[in-house]
Amino acid sequence: MRGFFIFVLWFSYVVNAFAGSSSNLLKTYKKDVFYTVKGLKANKNSLLTFGGLLGFSFFLDKGTRTYVLNHQNTTLKNTADFTNYFGSGYILFPAVTALGTWGFLNNNYKLLEASVTSFESGLTAGLLTIGIKIAVGRKRPYGTDNPFRFKPFKKDTLFHSFPSGHTVMAWSMITPYAVYYKQPLLYLIPLSVNFARVYKNKHWLSDTVMSSGIGLAVGYFFSKRHLNKKIVLLPSKNNLMVGVRF
Template sequence: MNIRKIIFLCLALCFTITLSAQNADINTLKTINGWHIHGVSRGLSASGIILPVGIPTAMGIYALIKKDQPLLKDAVYIGTSVIEAVGITYATKHIVGRDRPFVKYPDKIHAYGAPDADSPSFPSGHTAAAFSLATSLSITYPKWYVIAPSAVWACGVGVARMNQGVHYPSDVLTGAAIGVGCAFANVYINRWLNKVLFGDK
């Protein structure tokens, strides 16, 4: 078999795998989009912005009032984890430029509480923020009563974004990976940040 045939077969295989993945992506989304939980999804989706901003902000304000430096360090760690996840997500959105599913497949996907159609889809910013918050809270306070509700809530935000028709499953999974990754990476980044902000050695 000559080199041209090998290259052709490799390209054909890659195309087939990509097409299969795209079909699975849209078919899974179509199923989730049809679930009649759109009212719950609106609330979960809103919480994917409110809680990642509100929780570390409230922690930081309380820590400053009480002069509680350990709590302030926790607030900085959690807050910067969320900021990093959202920053990476929105940079990626504008580099990739993927259309929203309700724009790409208007005959299959219905938008419920949809964002601007010009806003890119990949990856999910709400999901990245939710998983960053959930993971950083779980690392900071490793108790089952923090970990379990945080994980359920973050997964709920991801499902809500698909139920609303604004993200593909691949958008949500990538957003979740970014959020979790930023929370873990920020453990090490904050060691340096604590030296700068708090004079830690």
């Protein structure tokens, strides 16, 4: 999660750069959060289904870990090492920044909007994940063979297994691009991070299931609101401002 803090610092820089328009930006962000909460409440059946899937995954944790540890090989290890980068803040944050900048410089506002939404989604999901990690205090699989070891509010990252920060970042920041461009195949990227975190014995299966739900929900609802309201970053004379395109 260290890369996440680089993300936060960059966010602070952007907000300051907005000068007089920063209040509009923060107001828009607040509405995005409320829209997401409202959207989740309106999809109770989906939440119940996800809750059942998450609960079931807890009982698969130990067996999955044992199976993975007994089926290690060079090809899968190299694959996991590679796909693990797609959940790293050191990769995602600069990549999204570069894509957004490219979109702005080339008047590709669809790419700019998707990147801004990805940025905002990653910030929100990341902050939420940090809070849950600390509050839950689940021990990582490389430190125990018991998936039900919890020590809430421990500072030691050994007890920050639930949920997976890498997986949350991948889902929350890739989902906006999948929604904006209607490309479900992009979800293979965060799924590969799910695989990497379990294969590398950094997280239990249920950690990644929870992370997928958080990241997908935040990324999806933020994207839907921005697309419905056509919220964009508009260039002004001296800076940028949040606006609504008709």
